[in-house]
Amino acid sequence: MIEVDYINQGPKTYDDYEETYSDLAQKVFAHLHLNGDYLVDVNVVDNKFIHQINKEYRGVDRPTDVISFAFLDDEDEKMIVGQKQISLGTILISFEKAEEQAKEYEHSLKREMSFLFVHGLLHLLGYDHMTKEDEKIMFTLQDEILGGRK
Numbered sequence: 001m002i003e004v005d006y007i008n009q010g011p012k013t014y015d016d017y018e019e020t021y022s023d024l025a026q027k028v029f030a031h032l033h034l035n036g037d038y039l040v041d042v043n044v045v046d047n048k049f050i051h052q053i054n055k056e057y058r059g060v061d062r063p064t065d066v067i068s069f070a071f072l073d074d075e076d077e078k079m080i081v082g083q084k085q086i087s088l089g090t091i092l093i094s095f096e097k098a099e100e101q102a103k104e105y106e107h108s109l110k111r112e113m114s115f116l117f118v119h120g121l122l123h124l125l126g127y128d129h130m131t132k133e134d135e136k137i138m139f140t141l142q143d144e145i146l147g148g149r150k
Contacts (some may be wrong), residue, residue, distance in 0.1 A: 001031050002038040003085070008043045017044065020110065021117050024145070027120055031145050040124060041090040041115065050094040065097040066116040068123035091120035111146075115139050 002025045006018040021042055029038075047063035054060045054067060070089040093116045102112040122138055129135035 002026065002034075002040060002088075005039060005041045007041065007043045008045055009049065016110075017117075019112050019139040020114060024114055024117055025121060028118060028125075028145055031141070032125070034125075037085045039085050039087045040121060041087075042120075043090060043092050044113075045092055047094050047096040049125050050092055053092060058136070063094055063097055065094055065101060067092045068115045070124050070126075088121075088124040091117065091124065093117065093120065114146060115142065116148075118142050 004018070004022045004025050006021060008018075025040065028034075050065075050067060051061075051063040053063065054064045057067070057069075058064075058112050066139045068089060072089070078139050093113065095113075098112045098116055099109060105112070119138075119142060122141060126137040127134070127141065129138045
């Protein structure tokens with residue numbers, strides 16, 4: 001089971017995604033055949049906040065759409081946690097950037113917010129897109145999990 005701790009740091013409309021993210025988290029875990037008791041924090045923020053984080057932690061001086069901070073980086077750390085709920089990390093999603101990208105890609109805001117959450121969660125689970133091979137694996141998983149979401 002995976003629990004999503006959703007934090008709204010913006011307009012009330014951000015709250016529309018709490019149930020969506022919980023459903024998507026369950027879908028990701030089922031798709032990947034993952035078991036255990038996990039927690040993920042999701043913070044929906046504005047461009048100013050994510051810009052600051054992007055600059056401070058990644059050295060990139062601009063806003064981005066999603067940033068993930070994994071709490072566990074290797075199997076040894078997971079073994080130390082034992083049977084308790086394992087916190088995977090935090091996903092930051094820029095609502096403003098999601099709005100921009102939804103318009104740019106000509107799909108719904110809900111689809112973009114869903115994509116960014118799944119993308120961030122896959123990063124927390126160890127997936128990346130630094131090489132073409134890794135990108136193909138991660139993006140294929142995203143497509144399979146999201147299906148035809150509009």
